[in-house]
Amino acid sequence: MNGLTCVLPPLTPDLGGAASMLEPLGGLVVFHDAAGCLENYVVYDEPRLAGSGALVCSSSLTAIDAITGNEEPLIAGIAAEAERLHPSFAAIIGTPVPAVTAMDLEGIAAAAERKAHLPVLALSCSGFDPYWQGAGAALLQLVQRFAEPAAKEAHTVSLLGATPLDLSDSMLAYSCSLLEQAGWHVRTAATMHADIRALQTLPAAELNLVVSRTGLPAAEYLQKRFGTPYRCLLPLSPHQAETLTLRETQQEDGEAVIAAEPILAASLADLLMERHGIRAEILPLDAEEDEAGRILQKHSLVLADPMYRPLCREGTLFCALPHAARSSHLFQEMDPMSVIRQILSLKGITQGGNRI
Amino acid sequence: MSCGLSYSIPVGGSWNLAHICALVPESHALFIVPSGCARIIHLSAAEAGMQERFSTLAVSEQDTIMGGIEEKIIPAAEEVLRRFQPRVLFLFTSCIADFIGLDREVYLSRLQQAHPDIAFLDGRMDPINRNGKLPPIVRMQDLICSLMEKAGSDRAVNLIGSFLPTEDSQELVSHLRAQGYEVRHAALCRSLDQLKRMGSSSLNLVLHKSAVPAAIQLQQRLGIPWADLSGCQSIAAAEPAYAEVTRLLGIAPAELEAPREACERALSCLKEAAASRTVAVDDTYCSAPYALAAEMIRRGIRVSAYFADGGTETLPQKDADACMVASMCRIVDTGDPLIARQYGADAFRDEQALCLGDSAAYLLHSRHYASGLRFSGRFGYDGLRQAAQELLDSAEREADAPSSRPGRGCCA
Numbered sequence: 205m206n207g208l209t210c211v212l213p214p215l216t217p218d219l220g221g222a223a224s225m226l227e228p229l230g231g232l233v234v235f236h237d238a239a240g241c242l243e244n245y246v247v248y249d250e251p252r253l254a255g256s257g258a259l260v261c262s263s264s265l266t267a268i269d270a271i272t273g274n275e276e277p278l279i280a281g282i283a284a285e286a287e288r289l290h291p292s293f294a295a296i297i298g299t300p301v302p303a304v305t306a307m308d309l310e311g312i313a314a315a316a317e318r319k320a321h322l323p324v325l326a327l328s329c330s331g332f333d334p335y336w337q338g339a340g341a342a343l344l345q346l347v348q349r350f351a352e353p354a355a356k357e358a359h360t361v362s363l364l365g366a367t368p369l370d371l372s373d374s375m376l377a378y379s380c381s382l383l384e385q386a387g388w389h390v391r392t393a394a395t396m397h398a399d400i401r402a403l404q405t406l407p408a409a410e411l412n413l414v415v416s417r418t419g420l421p422a423a424e425y426l427q428k429r430f431g432t433p434y435r436c437l438l439p440l441s442p443h444q445a446e447t448l449t450l451r452e453t454q455q456e457d458g459e460a461v462i463a464a465e466p467i468l469a470a471s472l473a474d475l476l477m478e479r480h481g482i483r484a485e486i487l488p489l490d491a492e493e494d495e496a497g498r499i500l501q502k503h504s505l506v507l508a509d510p511m512y513r514p515l516c517r518e519g520t521l522f523c524a525l526p527h528a529a530r531s532s533h534l535f536q537e538m539d540p541m542s543v544i545r546q547i548l549s550l551k552g553i554t555q556g557g558n559r560i
Numbered sequence: 561m562s563c564g565l566s567y568s569i570p571v572g573g574s575w576n577l578a579h580i581c582a583l584v585p586e587s588h589a590l591f592i593v594p595s596g597c598a599r600i601i602h603l604s605a606a607e608a609g610m611q612e613r614f615s616t617l618a619v620s621e622q623d624t625i626m627g628g629i630e631e632k633i634i635p636a637a638e639e640v641l642r643r644f645q646p647r648v649l650f651l652f653t654s655c656i657a658d659f660i661g662l663d664r665e666v667y668l669s670r671l672q673q674a675h676p677d678i679a680f681l682d683g684r685m686d687p688i689n690r691n692g693k694l695p696p697i698v699r700m701q702d703l704i705c706s707l708m709e710k711a712g713s714d715r716a717v718n719l720i721g722s723f724l725p726t727e728d729s730q731e732l733v734s735h736l737r738a739q740g741y742e743v744r745h746a747a748l749c750r751s752l753d754q755l756k757r758m759g760s761s762s763l764n765l766v767l768h769k770s771a772v773p774a775a776i777q778l779q780q781r782l783g784i785p786w787a788d789l790s791g792c793q794s795i796a797a798a799e800p801a802y803a804e805v806t807r808l809l810g811i812a813p814a815e816l817e818a819p820r821e822a823c824e825r826a827l828s829c830l831k832e833a834a835a836s837r838t839v840a841v842d843d844t845y846c847s848a849p850y851a852l853a854a855e856m857i858r859r860g861i862r863v864s865a866y867f868a869d870g871g872t873e874t875l876p877q878k879d880a881d882a883c884m885v886a887s888m889c890r891i892v893d894t895g896d897p898l899i900a901r902q903y904g905a906d907a908f909r910d911e912q913a914l915c916l917g918d919s920a921a922y923l924l925h926s927r928h929y930a931s932g933l934r935f936s937g938r939f940g941y942d943g944l945r946q947a948a949q950e951l952l953d954s955a956e957r958e959a960d961a962p963s964s965r966p967g968r969g970c971c972a
Contacts, residue, residue, distance in 0.1 A: 208636045209595070210615040210643065213603050217596025232897070234565060238655060238688035243576075244600045246568050247964050253570040254922070254964065257904025261565040261897050267688045270659070281564035285897055300594045300656045301688060304624050331594040332621040511606070532603050 209493050211514050216369055216529040219297050220249040221335030221418065222327040223260060224367040225342035225395050227252060229403075232291035233260045236278060236309070237299040241331065248532040249335075251368055259291055270301050279316045286320035292400050293349075295325040295342070303330035323349055334490055335369055335529050339418035343394060346403050347422045353430065354408035361388045362409040364426075364434070365419020366396035369529040370465040371438075374541040379415065379438055382445035394419070406432075413437055413448070416465050440471045440544055443478065450474040458483035461499060463508035464525055465489070472507060475547045489530070507543060510535050522558055566869075566895040571922045571961075572844050573931055573968025575723055577685055578604035578614060580700050581650055582970060583723065584707065586752040588646035591616045592633055593654035593685060600966075601685075608970050615640050624656065630666040637671055641678065647752045648707065652683035679707060697770045704746055705774035708759030710782045716742035716761040717809070719937060721771030721790065723747065724969050726937035727946070732765075732789075732802050735814035745937070747971075763808055765789050768847055768935055792939035794851040794881050795823075802940070819941040826948035827859050833955045834861055834914055840924055842867035842894070842917030843874065845932030845947070849916060852947050854881035857888050864913070867920050869895040894919050914951045918962035927958035933968050 216224070219235065223245050226233050235242045242262040246253060253260065263278045282294050294316065298309050313326035325345045329338045343364065361383060366376055376397075380390045391409050392402040406412075407430035414423045414436040423434035439445035451474055460476060462469040462484050473484040487499050487508070497515040500506055506520050509527040511534075516522060523543045526535035578601045581589045591598040595618035605614045617636040623629050637649060649671075653662060664682055671680050681703045684696050694702075701721060708718075717736055719726055725745035726733050733743050741762075749755040764775045764786040775786035787805045791797040799816065806813050839861055841853040853863045866885050868874045871893030875882035885891070892899070892908075902908065908923045915921040921929035930950035938946060 205636060205639050207618040207620070207632065208615060208639060209598075209602075209618065210640070211611070213606060214595035214599045214616060214618070216599065217594070219596065220599075232565075238686075238690065239566060239568070240597070240655070240685070240687040242568055244596065246570050247966055248600055248603050250570070254961075255903075257900045259567075259897055259900050261567050264564065264566045265688060266691060267658075270688065277564045285565055289897065289901055300597065300654065301659060303621070304656045304659045330621060331596040332619070531606075534603065534606055 205494065206492065212493050212496070212511055213530065215489060216249045216335035217329070217331045218333040218335060218338030218341075219299055219327075219329035219331055220245045221337065221339030221367070221369060222295070222297050222329050222342040224250060224335070224369050225339045225346070225418065226295050227256075227258050227260065228395055228398065229346070229400055230292045231259070232282065232285055232289065232294040233258070233297065234263055234278070234282060234294065235261070235297050235299055236263045236265055236302050236307070238262070238265050238301070241299045249369065251528070251533060259285070259289060265301060270305055273305075273307070275307070275312045275315070278312060279319055282316040282324065283319040286322050291322065293323040293325065294320065295327060297327045297338075298329040300331040303328070303332070325349065336416070336418045339365070339367055339369070340421045343419060344421040344425055346395070347406055347425055350400055350403040351406045351426065351430070352404050354405055356410050357391075357408050358410055359387055359389055360391050360409045361411045361413055362391045362406055363393040363413050363415045363419070364423050365414055365416035366393040367416070367418065368396065370416040370418070370468065370527070371396065372540055374539055375438070375544070378541060378544070379440065379445075382439045382442060385442065386445040394422070411435065414467065416467050436467055438468050438471045440475055441478065441548060444471060444474065451477060456485055458485040459503065460484040460505035460507065461487050461503040463487040463489065463496070463500075463506070463512050464527060465529075472544070472547065475544075479547060510538070519559065565897050567897045567899050569894050569899070569919045569922060570964050571918045572964065573918065573933065573966060574844065575933070575935065575967050575970060576600055576604055577652065577683070577696075577700070578610070579608065579967040579970040580723065582608070582610055582613060583746040584648055584704060584752070585749050585755060586646055587613065587648035587650060588640055588644045589614050589650035589652055589683065590637055590640050591652045591654075591685065592619060592629065592636075593652065594619050594656070597654045597685065604966055607965060608967055612644060619656070624660045627660075630663055633667040634670060637667070641675065646678070648679045648681060650681045650683040650703070652685050655686045655688040657686070681706070695770075698773055701771040701774040702777060705771070705778055707752070707755055708778065708782065709756045710759045711757060712760045714742065714757070714760045714762065715740055716744050717763045717765055718758050718761045719743060719745045719765050719767055720774060721766050721768030721935070722937035723935040724933060724937045726767070726939070727942065730938070730942040731816060731819035731940055732805065732814055739809070739811045741809070759784070763787065763805070765805065767937055767939060789939060790847065793846055793848040793943055795855055795941065795944060796880065798940040816941065819945070823941040823945040823948070826945045826952065827856065827861070830856070830948045830952050831859055831861050833952055837955070838862050838864035838910060838913045839951065840865045840867065840910070840913050840915045840920040842915070842920040843869060844919050844934060845917035845930070846936055846938060846943070847934050849932075850875055850885045851881040852916065852944055853889065854884040855944055856948075857884055863889050864910075865890045865892055865908070865920070867892045867894050867917070867923060869893070871896070892923075894923070899923070914955055916947060916951060921962050927961065928954040929959060929962065930954050931962070931968060936969070
């Protein structure tokens with residue numbers, strides 16, 4: 205039934221995606237909410253908060269302020285914390301109530317910027333959209349705001365769209381090592397391994413690699429504004445790192461199905477074909493639950509977050525590929541790299557999964 | 561002092577609606593919300609192994625513009641009833657519902673008409689109304705109690721307001737049992753019929769203030785009197801409250817000498833064990849941890865800090881325990897964004913401190929702590945004894961760092 209979910213947990217929403225992209229950068233990140241949206245993020249969408257000292261807050265929006273359009277508490281709050289805590293920037297993240305009441309977050313951010321004397325970003329998230337939209341918008345705003353012209357440095361690459369929602373530390377480290385072996389110097393992974401300085405110097409990269417779709421809007425902007433070409437790829441094999449191309453793209457009616465972030469899924473599909481001659485179909489993350497079930501049931505080999513398991517048919521070979529934007533930390537003891545290593549191994553994927 | 565923005569410490573085991581709904585046996589909850597709002601519910605349910613009790617009908621931006629959500633809710637609810645066959649269906653809406661003019665009566669009345677044997681409950685996940693007449697938690701307490709029905713006159717008392725049942729060792733509970741009373745709690749009910757039967761009890765004991773409106777409802781609807789024990793984490797308040805309970809039931813007063821002595825022994829041991837260490841208390845441990853802190857201070861235990869979301873403003877004025885804590889401890893507002901920076905700068909570090917509550921342990925970098933729950937069922941001498949005993953135990957071992965996993969103690 206349209207919109208009804210009984211098995212799959214909803215994906216991280218756009219507001220969580222935006223906050224995840226902003227979290228490591230030392231800014232003051234403010235959810236314009238009544239604290240419930242922040243709780244969602246703190247509990248299930250941000251593994252880095254504990255111990256980080258990151259300034260991620262709620263505006264403690266009240267019903268009366270939402271109804272009357274009273275923006276002053278938010279503006280004053282940002283100005284006060286800017287004076288007291290000296291963050292490098294601030295960001296206001298929209299939530300469902302500001303969205304349905306059509307609050308002008310850009311106007312609020314501009315007013316806060318004048319009062320606080322620091323850059324204030326406005327992320328007009330709504331809670332209705334998936335994480336990649338918020339994360340993509342956040343990274344785009346960051347590069348629009350902070351990237352500065354710079355001379356290109358040969359053989360350097362920046363990775364765009366890296367957040368813990370899509371990539372584990374081990375996957376990112378593995379990709380970076382493959383790129384280094386292929387002769388590239390990895391300047392930064394925005395924003396998982398980045399700071400404001402790294403964002404300022406992004407245009408110095410010879411090439412941008414979009415490692416999740418959250419990096420695409422920023423890559424397009426950097427190409428248009430600074431002439432930096434980009435490729436959409438998360439290298440998972442020496443061949444992929446050397447050629448920066450994928451031999452195979454999405455195969456409808458493939459033998460296998462992959463439910464993962466689409467750029468990771470495309471790299472995995474390429475690997476499956478390269479190593480084992482298996483054609484794989486990519487299941488969109490935002491497929492309705494019923495539709496996802498229909499697609500999964502057609503395949504005997506499934507690579508997906510364990511939350512998809514109940515939707516698969518009996519006898520399916522299921523390779524667990526935990527995806528934090530789907531299942532948060534629930535399967536943190538399973539490293540997605542183990543599936544990738546199984547695909548890379550000559551023994552083959554059939555030894556890596558579990559029969560349902 | 562915070563200037564409006566609020567920080568949230570990334571640890572703690574507080575309950576959310578997933579855990580609270582699970583207190584109602586044979587129930588299912590359908591969340592009619594933007595999908596992101598339901599993420600915490602589904603993941604909490606998955607962590608607790610109760611995925612089959614929750615579903616979501618995602619409200620889209622288009623829905624909020626075009627309207628007609630009410631018409632989508634009915635078939636979605638029918639589908640949930642078909643798949644899971646619950647006897648109670650919570651229908652939760654979120655903060656946006658009132659802003660888009662959702663008409664709950666449309667679907668609630670039609671569903672109730674079509675399924676007279678099923679209870680449809682109007683749930684709200686709307687923290688934006690936290691300061692309103694019926695905050696989400698108060699509404700939930702009320703909804704759970706609304707299921708109780710009178711079918712007799714049982715020699716039983718209900719504990720309401722807490723999420724966890726009170727332990728058998730609690731002095732009032734053991735006294736009531738000795739007097740032949742069954743002590744009932746929603747978490748102990750294995751079927752909806754058992755929960756309904758709580759409506760036949762003789763007395764409601766309110767353990768958390770959020771359940772006072774529910775107690776009033778039960779008094780008006782079913783004629784069950786109630787006694788307010790929500791202040792009984794204070795020892796001074798407990799004894800007169802117990803006397804009121806026994807008077808209402810017409811039974812002998814509770815014998816309190818033994819629990820009092822057991823409590824004093826535990827506190828004395830704690831004082832000895834903590835002679836060269838400090839104790840810190842936070843507001844996640846129980847509903848009135850300042851009362852526990854005050855009792856410790858009175859016995860010479862060095863309570864150095866009291867951490868509370870809201871700081872001194874959360875301490876009740878003119879309360880002797882609260883005044884003592886305010887005068888003897890450093891009061892720290894854990895909702896102040898400054899906390900994040902202070903944590904990063906190790907401003908609170910005291911690795912040997914004994915902590916009541918996860919937030920204190922997190923901020924002090926201490927592995928010597930006891931986790932609690934704001935809505936726990938502990939009170940009186942036994943509550944204080946258990947807190948002292950847990951601190952004593954924590955002094956001798958290092959625990960894992962506090963986690964952010966919600967729903968501590970939920971065993972649905």
